Amino acid sequence: MTTQALPDLGEVDYIRAGGGPWSWEWLKTTDHKRIAIMYLLMIVAFFFVAMTLGLLMRAELLKPGTQFLDGAAYNRVLTLHGVIMICLFIIPSIPAIFGNFALPIMVGANDVSFPRLNLASWYFYVAGAVLALWSVGAGGVDTGWTFYVPYSGNTDANVVLPMLAAFLLGWSSILTGLNMITTVHRLRAPTMGWRQMPLFVWGIYATSWIAVLATPVVGITLVLVLFEKFFGVGIFNASMGGDPILFQHMFWIYSHPAVYIMVLPAMAVVSEIVPVFSQKRIFGYRFIAVSSIAIAAIGSLVWAHHMFTSGMADEGRIIFSFLTFFVSVPSAVKIFNWLATMYKGSIRIELPMLFAFAFMFLFSIGGFTGLQQAALSVDIHIHDTSFIVAHFHYTMFGGTGTMFFGALYYWWPKMFGRMYNKTLGMIGFVLFFVGFNTLYFPLFIAGLKGMPRRYQDYLAEYQGYHELSTYGSWIIATGLILLVLNLIGCMRWAKWWGSDAETNPWNAASLDWRVPSPPPVHQFHEEPIITDGPYDYDIPHLGDDDSKAAPAEVQA
Amino acid sequence: MSHTQDHADEPHLIPYGTYIGIWLALCMLTLVTVGVSYADMRHMTIIVALLIACAKSTLVVLWFMHVKFENRAIWWFLIATILTYVTFVILTFADYSFR
Amino acid sequence: MSNAAAHDDHHAHYGVPGYDPVAWKMGMWLFLFTELLLFGAVFIAYAVYLETYTWHFTVGSAQLSIPIGTFNTLVLLTSSLTMALSIAALQRGKKELSIKLLDMTVACAGLFCVVKAFEWGAKFEHGIYPGSEHLLAMARGEQMFFGLYFTMTGIHALHVIIGAALILWVRARIKSGAVSTERITFLDNIGLYWHLVDLIWIFLFPLIYLVA
Numbered sequence: 001m002t003t004q005a006l007p008d009l010g011e012v013d014y015i016r017a018g019g020g021p022w023s024w025e026w027l028k029t030t031d032h033k034r035i036a037i038m039y040l041l042m043i044v045a046f047f048f049v050a051m052t053l054g055l056l057m058r059a060e061l062l063k064p065g066t067q068f069l070d071g072a073a074y075n076r077v078l079t080l081h082g083v084i085m086i087c088l089f090i091i092p093s094i095p096a097i098f099g100n101f102a103l104p105i106m107v108g109a110n111d112v113s114f115p116r117l118n119l120a121s122w123y124f125y126v127a128g129a130v131l132a133l134w135s136v137g138a139g140g141v142d143t144g145w146t147f148y149v150p151y152s153g154n155t156d157a158n159v160v161l162p163m164l165a166a167f168l169l170g171w172s173s174i175l176t177g178l179n180m181i182t183t184v185h186r187l188r189a190p191t192m193g194w195r196q197m198p199l200f201v202w203g204i205y206a207t208s209w210i211a212v213l214a215t216p217v218v219g220i221t222l223v224l225v226l227f228e229k230f231f232g233v234g235i236f237n238a239s240m241g242g243d244p245i246l247f248q249h250m251f252w253i254y255s256h257p258a259v260y261i262m263v264l265p266a267m268a269v270v271s272e273i274v275p276v277f278s279q280k281r282i283f284g285y286r287f288i289a290v291s292s293i294a295i296a297a298i299g300s301l302v303w304a305h306h307m308f309t310s311g312m313a314d315e316g317r318i319i320f321s322f323l324t325f326f327v328s329v330p331s332a333v334k335i336f337n338w339l340a341t342m343y344k345g346s347i348r349i350e351l352p353m354l355f356a357f358a359f360m361f362l363f364s365i366g367g368f369t370g371l372q373q374a375a376l377s378v379d380i381h382i383h384d385t386s387f388i389v390a391h392f393h394y395t396m397f398g399g400t401g402t403m404f405f406g407a408l409y410y411w412w413p414k415m416f417g418r419m420y421n422k423t424l425g426m427i428g429f430v431l432f433f434v435g436f437n438t439l440y441f442p443l444f445i446a447g448l449k450g451m452p453r454r455y456q457d458y459l460a461e462y463q464g465y466h467e468l469s470t471y472g473s474w475i476i477a478t479g480l481i482l483l484v485l486n487l488i489g490c491m492r493w494a495k496w497w498g499s500d501a502e503t504n505p506w507n508a509a510s511l512d513w514r515v516p517s518p519p520p521v522h523q524f525h526e527e528p529i530i531t532d533g534p535y536d537y538d539i540p541h542l543g544d545d546d547s548k549a550a551p552a553e554v555q556a
Numbered sequence: 557m558s559h560t561q562d563h564a565d566e567p568h569l570i571p572y573g574t575y576i577g578i579w580l581a582l583c584m585l586t587l588v589t590v591g592v593s594y595a596d597m598r599h600m601t602i603i604v605a606l607l608i609a610c611a612k613s614t615l616v617v618l619w620f621m622h623v624k625f626e627n628r629a630i631w632w633f634l635i636a637t638i639l640t641y642v643t644f645v646i647l648t649f650a651d652y653s654f655r
Numbered sequence: 656m657s658n659a660a661a662h663d664d665h666h667a668h669y670g671v672p673g674y675d676p677v678a679w680k681m682g683m684w685l686f687l688f689t690e691l692l693l694f695g696a697v698f699i700a701y702a703v704y705l706e707t708y709t710w711h712f713t714v715g716s717a718q719l720s721i722p723i724g725t726f727n728t729l730v731l732l733t734s735s736l737t738m739a740l741s742i743a744a745l746q747r748g749k750k751e752l753s754i755k756l757l758d759m760t761v762a763c764a765g766l767f768c769v770v771k772a773f774e775w776g777a778k779f780e781h782g783i784y785p786g787s788e789h790l791l792a793m794a795r796g797e798q799m800f801f802g803l804y805f806t807m808t809g810i811h812a813l814h815v816i817i818g819a820a821l822i823l824w825v826r827a828r829i830k831s832g833a834v835s836t837e838r839i840t841f842l843d844n845i846g847l848y849w850h851l852v853d854l855i856w857i858f859l860f861p862l863i864y865l866v867a
Contacts, residue, residue, distance in 0.1 A: 319647075630681065649702075
């Protein structure tokens, strides 16, 4: 694949076209790029809402005893933080924003397969968001984001609204996934074989499959809880013979694969960034591509490791503990391949690459502690302690969150045609990385020593860890505010700093960097001809097995 | 892409008679499954009933939903989905069958 | 872009998603998978409780009428046939016949719902409905059976109603010519949805009516 830019026909870009950036036209657009930007606005806004809630919790935990949130309020803040971060931020973040923006361009298409459905997905998202906020107005919910029965069936809090919100957001995610799968199959440039797709496309493709196959399970589960609550049918209600643990099974059948919905796209972004900033062909393309599918598959076999202490059969626990270890293999395959890609590459330290480094460091810690919990005996000791909180923040926030910001820095010049201030970005990154570890690492230790999770109060002996953690939350928040400020300040309407972006500032080889920055409404006027692999930096057109693959056999 | 799937663009015309034949087979299988349910087979009843249901749904999927003539991607999709679901069932019973 | 419609003006509109029957069907199938998994999850719950309360489920199932269940099964199978025939008719350009067959499909859907309503009504008259005292006095396993019976048949009936509404919609579009022999995918997809509704009943029927 050549890195040559497509001819710039001087067309107006997608932001200025059709009424310009401030027009109501955006609300009825079917342009995948505009929909991506609308997701971006919503998702970043909700991230900061949930981040503020997180800061509130950390501030409350600065000292033992009650500061300004009593137990009931703390439970509500905790639930809201979880629901917003998971349903409104992490799950849609990379697939809905960068999947929408970059995937069609990367496969040489002008839009997704079902543009109107794509817009409908966004409205599902908005409706879900409105319901989630409405539930706050209705007094908040104190069930935790998992909505476990029997508590969610009995609590006086209004659980209907957040459950319906989760249901709608689930549909938003399903419909986006459906669109992505069809786009990859049907709108891929005819000369682009399966083995010539950028790895980002593979990652989103695998993610989309999980979204399509697993999300309906949790959707119907929440509906069943509502049926039980309002019509009095017995499904999970133990007094009618139901089994509350079945709810946990059905919840985690989706929600465990969902953590791969969250992290696979992040890994996909790393696979994109590492070869670009090493200017070297990705090492083990096929292994990385297949490991995405493998993670999707194996990730569906391990859900009950969330339930080791909830009263499952012993044999079941052993089976799930055993299976859980396997899911680390494809993740490790990816990490090793990224390291091998960097080996002897001409590495450039730019912000996206720094975030990719941070991902590898933080996600590895998250992954290794995950292995510890996969061991049944260890998990029984640390279950429901702040060790778990630290672990999933290292994977979800350290993994997906980090790469969300990395992806912002990577694609921002393409999305808005403006390059941000790199010095400011570096300062923000250091604050982010230092703050992150200060915030979450102490929680591992406190958890091992017995600090329970979801508690508003604690014994004095844990104060040191909590204090450190709270200071960390202030550092990371500063870093994130700098990050967003940097991105906003470089925009065309602000221009506090930064410069106009070139078509291909990173010298990347994939198609998205060959169209102008920002791209015109119709990025391709004729079929892009793909001759090589997406990462052929080092060998000028010698090619190998990977890149010379004939147009694939499974095309549909 | 255009070469591999042109056959999928033109609808495959299935004779009316074939559909009616499939319908008759489905009705027969329904009566069989009802008849069998009256026979006392203990816990085999449910297994036989499910096997017949699988046979019926195979007919529906292959002919009424014309998967038989659909392009290969749909085949793979369907197989992946069924495997995923079967896995969910089996693993749920990894817990319940030991309770 | 491989379909005939896109080939005509390939250069002017490269890669713009237009009428692509294969993509539409693929999208529909992906949607059907979500429906399958949605019902599949309820089937998992049913299976778990069937295993836990085998005897009570047998007792509960014995209170349902097998002839009614069988009749409704045959009605749905017939509606699937008329649906398939309707597509076959439109493929051959027989618009009127296609519409007639769709009418028959909707009629079957209506019949199914009426029978279902009588069946539910009879249960209600016997005091068996969600939350009723009579039901709550039953054994727990039976409560679970009837809870699942109402849930599963209820969700299924909702799909029958949605399916019938979709058929009426596609009927109007055939009439107006928006769906035709050349652009038949919309009807194909509604057909797929309708067969899925039938498919689910194929499993519901033996599991609910025939475990006695």
